[in-house]
Amino acid sequence: MLNNLVNKNDLKEVIRRVKSNPNLAGSIARKFFSTKNNRAIQAWSHVSAPQDKWWYIPEVISRWNYLITGDYNLDYYAYITEKYLRNEGKYKALSLACGTGSREIEWAKTNRFGAIDAFDASPKRIGFAKSQAEKENLSDIISFNVGNVIDVRPNESEYDLFLGEQSLHHFSPLNEVVEKIKYSVKPNGLIIVNEYAGPDRFQWSEEQVYYAKELLIKLPEKYRTFYNSVEIKSDIYKPGRMRMIMNDPSEAIESSKILPLFSKNFELLEFKPCAGTLLHLVFDGIAHNFLNEETVTKELLKMCFDFEDTLLTQKKIESDFIFVMYRNKK
Known part of the structure; x- marks a missing residue:
């Protein structure tokens, strides 16, 4: 309807979420009277959340490790540190939209940074x-500051490194952010x-949604139960663009332009596709069912990974998640 501005599934999703958490009703209502900036801040003001997203699954994290580093047990902090950051305590980094700071803390623990401005x-x-x-x-290394990406004014060639970790897809106009990064990172900086x-x-492709649905229905119903609910996840669909804008106007606003x-x-310098094209959709809202150590859970996760990998290899879908290293050439 209207180029997917709205669709009937959006209403179903709102009803489901309110039924599982009645406190959401007031929050949803307030968004109709908030500015875009305030809605974005509201969407990302929490410091804890239900573990119902795919990134909470340990095997998914191990999978990312393998896709980026070639080793299931080697995380990308250690990989980047050893490959690109050889000098202990020497680097100064900039991070925009740092959230709760968990990634910046991991970087600080590598002993490679003298300062991280987040x-x-x-x-x-x-x-x-x-x-x-x-x-x-780590407070002597990391400086956490309240600031909108547009308002942050770094000095020219101030930083050795820019950390763009699950934040860039929230930025617009993205070209202005790229110019800011180019300006603030030193020549040959990373x-x-x-x-x-x-x-x-x-606004996923029809093929992507089709294969995600196909994978979803392969899972037993007990693994498709929504968080804090008895309702079973039985469908996957593209969210209406109006719902996306009302819920979080920054979400994936110019994501296709990043690369x-x-x-x-x-x-x-380096490019690694990190998959997630189907897993991101399939596990949304139900990932908490995959956090146990049961053998059947491990087998189902492997089935999901293999299903996605096969379609990626056959080029029937493309990787929606990426890891890339760049050098700033001014």
Whole structure:
């Protein structure tokens, strides 16, 4: 309807979410009277969340490790540190939309950074990030600050490294952010891109949705139960664009431009597709069912991984998630 501006499934999803958490009703209503910026901040003001997204599944994290580093047990922090960051305590990094600061804390633990300047528009998340840095005795390395990406004004060639980790797909106008990165990172400095780079506003292709549904129905019903609900996930669909804008106007706003824009402005050093094209859709809302150690759970996860890998190899789908290393050539 109207180029998927709205669709009937959006209403079903809202009803399902409110039934599982009645407190959401007020939050949803307030969004109709909020500005775009406030809606985006509201969408990302939480510091904890149900473990019902695919990134909470340990085997998914191990899979990312393998796709990026070639080793299921080697995470990409260690991989990048050993390959690109040889000098201990020497690097200064910039991070925009840092959220709760978990990634910045992991970087600080590598002992490669003298300073990490991190910004996020949510005061609540920055407050939480500061408290976590203090607990880890890393406050002398990481500076967490409240700041919108557009308002942050770094100095020219101030940073050795830019950390773009699941944040870039929330930025618009993206070309202005790229210019800011280019300006603030030193010549020959590094840019890390670990991102969702799929269709804007999750307007997935018909083939992608078709194969995601096919994979979903292969799972037993007990593994398709929504969080805090008895309802079974039985369908996958493209969210209406209006729902995306009302829920979080920053979500995947220019995600499809990330790879072309960064590749145009920076020198490509390394590119690794990280899949997720189907898993992102299939596990959404039901990932908590896959956090146990049961043998059948492990077998189902392997089945899901193999299904996605086969379609990627056959080029029937493309990877929506990417890891890329760039060098700043001014």
